[in-house]
Amino acid sequence: MKELKKIAHPYIPNTVPEIKDQMLKEIGVKTVEELFAGIPEELHYREEMNISKALSEYELRRYINGIMSKNISTTEYLNFLGAGCWNHFVPAICDEINSRAEFLTGYAGDPYEDHGRYQALFEYQSLMAELVDMDVVNVPTFDWAQAASTSIRMASRITSRTDVLLPKTISPDRLKVIKNYCSPYLTVSLIDFKEDSGQIDLDDLKNKLSSNTAAVYFENPSYLGFLETQGQQISKLAKKHGAITIVGVDPSSLGIVEPPSHYGADIVCGDLQPLGMHMNYGGGQSGFIATHDDIKFVQEYPSRLFGIAPTVSEGEYGFGDVYYDRTSFAQREKGKESVGTQTALWGITAGVYLSLMGPNGMYELGKSIMQKSQYAMQQIGSIPNVVASRFESTSFKEFVVDFSYTGKSVKVINKYLLDNGIFGGKDLSEDFPELQQCALFCITEIHSKDDIDHLVSMIKQCINSK
Amino acid sequence: MKELKKIAHPYIPNTVPEIKDQMLKEIGVKTVEELFAGIPEELHYREEMNISKALSEYELRRYINGIMSKNISTTEYLNFLGAGCWNHFVPAICDEINSRAEFLTGYAGDPYEDHGRYQALFEYQSLMAELVDMDVVNVPTFDWAQAASTSIRMASRITSRTDVLLPKTISPDRLKVIKNYCSPYLTVSLIDFKEDSGQIDLDDLKNKLSSNTAAVYFENPSYLGFLETQGQQISKLAKKHGAITIVGVDPSSLGIVEPPSHYGADIVCGDLQPLGMHMNYGGGQSGFIATHDDIKFVQEYPSRLFGIAPTVSEGEYGFGDVYYDRTSFAQREKGKESVGTQTALWGITAGVYLSLMGPNGMYELGKSIMQKSQYAMQQIGSIPNVVASRFESTSFKEFVVDFSYTGKSVKVINKYLLDNGIFGGKDLSEDFPELQQCALFCITEIHSKDDIDHLVSMIKQCINSK
């Protein structure tokens, strides 16, 4: 048998020399080089890029998996980190659906090519709407931080005002995003919290509210894990000043906790990551925004909103873009902010998750998190010199543990835990000067009693070690 | 919110009490128990099975993955075991296709519901046919051992004879299957091999051939890795006695090695596992049988054979069962052996593999295996007192290493290798008394030079250790 001819790259069929030649001939061009004639010679890059030779599939897999194996995942170590990205149970069906080649490689097709994508996203909007008990939900945006940022800008457009009030307990990561998204024209101020409870200081809020306040934004549960119980009062105060109330919410709480629309929120936002997304080092975040079906609000969404309509065939549904003319796709800089690729696949996945869970599943989820996190607080709190939780308010899923009386820093404790196969809570010392040597621990439905007991005994060991 | 009502098991929708009651009512029965009235009381099992309580999905995953993590896989240790199950590169597309929910959960639908399954299996038959250069290939059977067994029974039916000759170098595992499948009416005899080369002893073959010989079966490459070069002579001798020649073949060799049909084989069989199946602790095996398109042969297949036919729409193809009346489905005990669930998914996968590889890929595969295994033999053979290969013949992929002059047993050497993260070659001492302290090593395209060099240095270390 004769030697092999040059073969094409598996990903680039037309690298076959004969086909390449045939195509060039057909279009009447001599070399591929000629096709780049429009690029001036001085801009032609004539060097060789310093990128290694192609790896075959097997080599690639072995090489990259080799590097990635240096990571230690949360299936190997016990994880108690949360702080905006949470270690929840992901049903296998979620992965099955979001890895289907159809959804994985779909993009921006029309309702006739991509009927399934439209329906799945419309259903996601509808399922999420039940959870927050509001009538409008968008196709997801990047993450909670973006959802909050956009909610704030929506409020600013609706009210034609430029001041926004945020709680001091907000996630620092999220705050950075919001600040940049609001600058230069919106002014962001922080409201104090009460030292013992973490609750928003209503006096401070009253002082800061003004006729230029576009929105009051707060979170429930807060970044620090406790529930804000003054929702009703806050929204009333905001309304009194003509400001819009925006509440950021963790959807995993909504099986048992009242949705913000029930205590006056005009806009609700948050992160979908708990609803079926793997953490992916933060790559599972996905933001949602919900409002009432009020044109004043609907017209301010920058996002795509899919609507339902009958087709010419009796009993059949089709889908399409509601009020497309709002968007930057239609209006460029005249549109509402901007729209583009965001996190649609996570929206579909969250829909799958909610379909699997149903109301009873969401209830059980909330209940189980409450039970397990209360148990953890109780156990950790019973370690001498350790305070859990730092705040008196009721917590959901996360809570602040104060190690400042142990004589050991969070850094030292976390190092000890890490050496024993545990990712300890997020160290708050740097971001919150008032919470020196405090750490934010996260307990979800996946933690067993053994996991919690093991954590407790390791903390004890660490504190008792010298 | 009120407490939860009893909820159904996620896998069993009608455990919902209300629905259950409604259905019972509709069919006019009081209790489910009544539906089992046909089972006599004494046969009713009234105890509780000793099976633990249901685990939720997350608990299940963690529990079983916990047990399975005790395994050490060949991605963790370097593997040089072959002996009928081989560590090849599996393209990601193979897994993508065979894990598609459609193929994964398909079964025995008709050509109109399952057009895709029929086409995929017809294409598998067709692709495999090119590899062996014959016109008929079956829907896969269990494994090579079964394929060989059935080939032998086909030969017996065709010739109306009952003696079969097998090479003494055959895989002991395979031989056990064949012997049981042939008993009680077929007589299996083994043909000697030549001590230096492993090749079939033609004199012994001549002696054993008789007018009652239904078939001569041999393998290429043999179980011990070397190539049988006397194919043409063997098939001629068989033909002279009116016997059928059956050749078992490793399909991964067929890009570079002549297919058995070219040296006189009437029936070709073997295992598809190298063509895209993960090893799965032996669960990736899949047997194929190929013949010429001769009704004498075709009518003796017990397997399903899918054929192609036009549909009423111009240019469109449909598929169906060829000569269905042969089968035990149609004829029960009068049919040819038996048919049922075998390994269809692996047939589809092998089709995907061959489509990806094409003739050039199969050529490269063979070439690369030859180069790497020759290199390994050279390097291992250069270790003092180690002989590689034990046989003079050319090997493909596997070869016998003789450690008997090292003063160390294969057992000791393999233990040493295991402790150093290597699965050494299969110990032949027990199965082949003439090959004491010999081991069968397997080198495929996935082994890098570093892998081989590492093996060699570990063997050296072991032999030099006391």
Next chain:
Amino acid sequence: WDEPIIFELHNSGERGVSLPKVECEIVECVGDGVSALPASLIRKSAPELPEISQNRVLRHYLRLSQETLGAAFNVEIGQGTCTMKYSPKVNEEIAASPKMTELHPLQDESTVQGLLEVTHKLDLCMREISGMDYFSFQPGSGTQSLFTMASIVRAYHESKGEGDQRDEIITTIFSHPSQAATAAVKGYKIITLYPDKDGFPDLEKLKEVVSERTAGFVVANPEDTGIYNTRIKEFTKVVHEAGGVCYYDQANANGLLGITRAKEAGFDMCFFNLHKTFSTPHACGGPATGALGVVAKLKQFLPGPIVEKQGNQYILNSDLKHSIGKVRSFQGVPQMIVRAYAWIRSLGAEGLKDVAEIAVLNNNYLYHHILKIRGASAPYIKGQRLEQVRYSWEQLTRETGVSTDDISRRMADFAHQYWTSHHPYVVPEPFTLEPTESTSKSDLDEYIASLTHIAKEAYENPEKVKNAPYNSSIHRVDEQDYFDNPEKWAITWRSYLKKVKEVEKIRS
């Protein structure tokens, strides 16, 4: 899709996947490798496989997948006897771990303790479910399990010196064809019992045929009619008294979990299809596993090795005195063991019983409604069906000329699987439905509605049904003898190109 045959996608020079390179140093050492082959063995002409880029190969097979109506996509009732149930995705995820897929079957036992542990644990569960004493998971299907049991029957009688004398195996016509076929492969003469008027195997007939030549009795219970033989214990007693072995095809076990067991019914052996009752996916027809259980006295006859626990270690025990040898390479299909065990653990003892009860409830609900459809009937005794029913369109065919095959094609238009039954059609114009526990009431209602609709069509517009399908992936296959005429059948594309195109050329 109107997807071509894969060979039609060939573009010379394209390539679907690349292989690991061979290092220069190796090439320097050994050259091109190929020329080391004996000249006579070097392949002269390359196999005529197509050359296709990766994207196109993927697109091809993805499209074919969409043209396959897997159990995950339809109300999967129509493939009666096959126990098409939900195969949980989490089990797929577990089985796809490299800790399963990347194990070599000859690895040192110490490196596969996890898998052996799961195997042993599944064995213990199976013992509870069946009452048997030891299980082997080596058989690769139900059919291979039946063959293994026939092999054990022979080995057993041989061990007692009665191997030649006992040359008959008794079965029933409503048992799976493989029961008869595999016993015949093992050299047995087959005696087939036909049912009495109510559809029960006939005890009197059994008594007539048992003798000192009886090697064994194999039966499914319930049979493919869904009727449970209430006198099964008497059957096994009669056979035992004649010196035969009783073995049980538990392919139809889905209605029996936790309800009744093989042991108490007097069986010496039984098997379960892990891909039926225990939910492992059918995979277009395998790979699969038969779990084969035996009573203690038959343990030594099992194909080896079997997994056992020794102290804290799990071992492969090959030391089986009378072992029949092997029936499948290595240890069978272990990834199915893991899936089946996961399924059992996701249900527990209580859940398993729910499976049986709901499967039987669903079937009786379906039965109740199918009998209301004009033209449909369920021969034999009224009621007493467990998990499936073999129905008949005899009346409908008589009255409209529409056959069960026509209905099968028409059901494809409604995206439903519909299976008739194994030949020979003892029940005229048969169809066999088996809803498992996985179907909901709404699913059942949907299926019933489709059948009702088609039956109505048959009476009102029989041609409509006869000319189906209309909405399938393809149109109706041209009615000629493409599948039975050796001159025209084409089992491979190369054969098609030679034969059929040749014929066409001559014709035109």
Next chain:
Amino acid sequence: WDEPIIFELHNSGERGVSLPKVECEIVECVGDGVSALPASLIRKSAPELPEISQNRVLRHYLRLSQETLGAAFNVEIGQGTCTMKYSPKVNEEIAASPKMTELHPLQDESTVQGLLEVTHKLDLCMREISGMDYFSFQPGSGTQSLFTMASIVRAYHESKGEGDQRDEIITTIFSHPSQAATAAVKGYKIITLYPDKDGFPDLEKLKEVVSERTAGFVVANPEDTGIYNTRIKEFTKVVHEAGGVCYYDQANANGLLGITRAKEAGFDMCFFNLHKTFSTPHACGGPATGALGVVAKLKQFLPGPIVEKQGNQYILNSDLKHSIGKVRSFQGVPQMIVRAYAWIRSLGAEGLKDVAEIAVLNNNYLYHHILKIRGASAPYIKGQRLEQVRYSWEQLTRETGVSTDDISRRMADFAHQYWTSHHPYVVPEPFTLEPTESTSKSDLDEYIASLTHIAKEAYENPEKVKNAPYNSSIHRVDEQDYFDNPEKWAITWRSYLKKVKEVEKIRS
């Protein structure tokens, strides 16, 4: 499929998945958990989510998946500007490993060295490809990258005390709408340049509009017309001389890899969509990643942290003096970093150049053939197209009344994606095609044949095209104002039930 809305599958009491149990000991310690909540916060009425068994949920979404025409299923040319290329399966496999999916973003750096290493290595590759000095992978899309760059422009001018003075950003009409939109979000006045008669941005017009108010200039090159601005270096020079920052939308980079770079063209910043040029899957519209590169002087403005190598360790460097803060939580979407790096390594420098060359060759082949179709044209300069072309059916619409929207619906019948273009339609009756390197000549020929067929239909039987689709998953959506009338639009099922069904009730 005629698959209902998920809410219609509700059966009270069914359940899709079970959750880990809460141990009795915990319940004994803390009770039911819920009553620990402040009474006012306990949810009073359960959310009205549907209750559905697992099998049915899976079936529902599997069916919807089949009704989605992903890039893996069709000759994916029709979504011009989106660079729909083959997303290799092996990259999916790598990204699906728990070593990626199960990482928490706040884990100690020492436990994510593998991921940080990959990130850094991708950074190095990107530097080679663009000539930039540092990359951030934080932005979650092209749009967010543009926003980030606009933010950096502002921070940069602020750092020089010119933040208020420089309040204008210049762009072009054939650049992506997000360029203008994101700059506007950042408070900039937008100046849009229209092309000259050949379709090139007009250098003279640029000179007219630059001033001391110019903050930046953002442009794609080639623009969405596929035309490369040959005088780009002069453009950046003019802007630099006015004190503005030049930033480059490299969404259309697929024809440029290894051919020409941002640096040499004079840009200070650029970004690539990893989901376009670097093959990560589009995922129905994200998650995705924009790789944002800057020249050294802008490093301190990047959103933090960025990954750097320090000795043998990889670290997250948050110490960026002028950092704009963050644009996305944590580190963006790292799983796309792994995929993109895998893709680059599977090609190497040579393969990347092949990508550009074949993408451009494919596009020119398509261009050549589309121009032969009656009624089709490609406005502006003849030739000089790189990786895509914006075409026009102006003539066809004039002659037949068939619009580009009609053709879009008709293309669905042939299972082809077909995208018109962003509004406003500067090119009349536009359509934008971009074949990447992933399409073969046969694929191109198939797409050309479909368009040719439809154009012919438009001339012969325009109603046929206008009434399309015929073979889609659904029929044509009823032409009313369901999407623009606030009284009728329904963005959720609950809203639909309230509004539309109410309306229907009144009507009937």
